[in-house]
Amino acid sequence: MWWPKFVAAGVILVLLILWELACRGLNLPPYILPPPSRIGLVALTRAPLIGPHALATAVEIIAGIALALVVAIPLAIVMFARPALERALAPFLVASQAVPVFAVAPLLVVWLGYGMTSKILMAAVIIFFPITVSLLAGLKSCDRDLRLLFGLMGGGFLDSLRLLYFPWALPQFFAGLRVGVSVATIGAVIGEWVGAQQGLGYLMIQANARLQVDLVFAVILWLTLMGLGLWTLVGWIEGRVVTWR
């Protein structure tokens, strides 16, 4: 069926038209609610201003994803190999998500400064949980008969991990990664709100203080496009790695 892929685009288009008509019909001033046409224009014409900030945020997000992967993959494997460790670490994993990221952000800025490091860490903290949990669930879901077969073939843990468990868990790993990258912008932007010298969060705070609401919306549009771009990129990589589905 061809039509489902156009439903989302159609709904968004209708909402944008209603928004545009409301702004024009109600004569809303642009510092309260700018119309979508103006936001689109600002997003394009102010690209020289927004672009470098977007680049800084993108670097923070990608570095955050890399850091999250470096922590999450070994952590999930260790917890899979040692179930007792999983039981011991589970409360800490849940706690890392239960504490609001807004509460931690000022502390990280105090400890790590106004540079990129605190934002990278914020992004990583948000991303690593869904990756760890989904990869661990994927590893644990491996077919019992396949595990038995590998045992009978004399497969050690590392060989079984490489040839059986990890490929088996890849679809779930990518599902977690998709969730992670779609919320990665939150960590980076919150970090920039609390204290930064560049980045889209920093630009939003500056624009908001000057009542440049159209610029705030333009930045949100850029952030949305970055999130969608990362989501699509992960989907593309998944399609090239998980070729057997």
Next chain:
Amino acid sequence: MLTVAHLTKQFNAAPVLDGFSFSLPRNGFTVLIGPSGCGKTTLFDVLTGVVSKDAGTIRWGGRTLAHLGAEAAYMQQKDLLLPWLSLAENAMLPARLRREKNLITVRKRVESLFARLGLAGFEDHRPATVSGGMRQRCALVRTLMFHRELTLLDEPLSALDAITRRSLQSLLLMLQRDFQRTLLMITHDVEEALLLADRVLVVSAAPMRIIQDIPLATPKPRKPDDPTLIALKESVLARLEGELDHVVA
């Protein structure tokens, strides 16, 4: 020779195996047949070490072993091929896990077995792109690549259509004849048991015990319309129906 003596296994105080004993001669093809839930798969689980036995001894090759996990090749109803590997890579898995150094030689051995089993030209195909019968033949090659004399077959043909099943039955006979394997197979198909086996063990409902031991000396391949086999089939079916009535009662 495989000798299993007084094997006992209980689940929640219910005995599934209660002193079960049997022995297999080397290079023989023995088929175990019995009603559903009688404990045949539990027997294989105990033999392969998936579950530990409560009591009893397992002797193979003159040694007493806790289980046969490191001694037996294993094949079951599901082909258990990894979808991310090609057919040849799947068949090479036992060698890779044994850390055999020369994988080129292993690959050549697999290619030669593929040719023998009618899989030539499909070495680099993924499992999802071939038929169920071809996947099961690939699983058979992988079973051969274990390089273990004792082979446990847990209903390996039951998910296949009649024609594919007939072709794989011939391959199992070839496996025994040309590769000198000692085969122990579970099946629910009485005719299949009588066509393939040197010996059929008919077992009771749980706790499992041997109720009929049928040595079959007629040469293979056998014909399903052989009157002797038809008479034997009726006799085995009557015993199994009797067991079923016993369970229902």
